[in-house]
Amino acid sequence: MRPAVLASLSAVTLFACSGVVHLPRPAREGPAAAPLATGAGPRHPLDPLSAAEIRTTTDALAAARHTDSESRFPWITLVEPAKADVLAWSAGKPFARRALAVVKQGPRTFEGVVDVDAKKVVSWKEIEGVQPSILVEEFLAVTDIVKAAPAWQQAMRRRGYQSFDGIVCMPLSAGYYGVTEEEGRRLLRVPCFDGKGVKNYWGRPIEGVLALVDLNAKKVLKVIDGPVVPVPTAPADYDAESVGKLREAAPALAVEAPRGTGYAIAGQEVSWQNWHFHLRVDPRAGLVVSLVRYDDGGRLRSVLYEGHAAELFVPYMDPDVGWYFRTYMDRGEYGVGKLATSLVPGGDCPRHATFFGDVLADDRGAPVERPRIACLFERDAGDVAWWPRSATTTTCSTGSSARTARSRSPSVPPGSTR
DSSP: OHHHHHHHHHHHOOOOOOOOHHHHEEEOOSGGGOOSSSSSSSSSSSSOOOHHHHHHHHHHHTTTSSSTOHHHHHEEEOOOOOHHHHHHHOSSSOOOOOOEEEEEEEEEEEEEEEETTTTEEEEEEEEEOOOOOOHHHHHHHHHHHHTOHHHHHHHHHHTTTTTOOOOEEOOOOOOOOOOOGTTEEEEEEEEEEEOOOOSSGGSSSSSEEEEEEETTEEEEEEEEEOOOOOOOOOOOSSSHHHSSSSSOOOOOOOOTTTTOEEEEETTEEEETTTEEEEEETTTTEEEEEEEEEEEEEEEEEEEEEEEEEEEOEEEEOOSTTTTTEEEEEIIIIIIIHHOOOOOOOOOTTTSSSSSEEEEEEEETTTTTEEEEEEEEEEEEOOOOOOOOOOOOSSSOHHHHHHHSSSOOEEOOBBBOOO
16 A cells, blocks of 8 residues: 555646636635544644634734735645654644744745744744745736736737737746846746637747746836747647547446445544555645554554655756746645645546545635545556466466455545646
């Protein structure tokens, strides 16, 4: 089981979606806001922050006059207790809860730590020379900023565009290249796409035009107007309506668990056969698996204290002026957990899977809930490539004996991103 769990941690998959930013709805009070647990509050030191704890964090920062209506919150996440404290804890014992808030106040960045139980700020400091992750409101604002720039409009007219309706611009992280005029600025490099008449505007890139946007100043600093490259005209949409007649579908293949699951869930903790582990979704790291232990003859043997994606580095490695900077660090610049979208039963995960949501803070620090951000299910590990056969026997291992010999493992795929 351990290799399967670790593999699903490292294989966080990025999917290109429609490009529409779906804002989650405000979190409800009570059990519905809890990710896996049946109660609203945390039951384990490593449980993610609840909606109530996120509200307590922002209220404490405001009461201390560190934040106001102009403050933005790229992250509000759990401050994990010391490893020794977690290992010494047992069910029923109290545990401390602290939250880390990364706060953008104008062009300045601060980190605040809040004692959730005491409802007070225990640390507040400015972090100089850094930029926090990109905000959702910055995603939404960038197209209007770019379209308002005269230099960009001129570049587009040179390509035959008189109207900019249907043009969609993408907020891409700028990277760092030691350019003097870019130092200390909060930048995005913004390419655009022609979405008029298509659903998949990614298939209509407008190459050769790139806007450099200062998010703090809310203006375009520079427009690169390179050679005119024809916009692709080949079919770009892949939905059934656009593609037309499809091939005949293969017979349905169902993955079922008619006798129920082989695992048990208590709060955020999972038990499966002799294995035990803790799950949570972090807005930055994504899926976090902790305290992986194996019941070895009555002794819980530690296999892994904590595992998650350290970073998702996506270098496109194209020297073109419109592509060289595309070296995304999805965890730090965007947030693996924040990018996750709801999983589809029967598509991303089997219908019998256990789905669970999460609660995170939006740009203004309000808690929001998202359904089906991760799922848990058992799966067959697959057939062996060959069967051993003795020269002295006329039978081989098939049928029910083969089926019972197959390895089973629980899978924990995270929500799809992008």
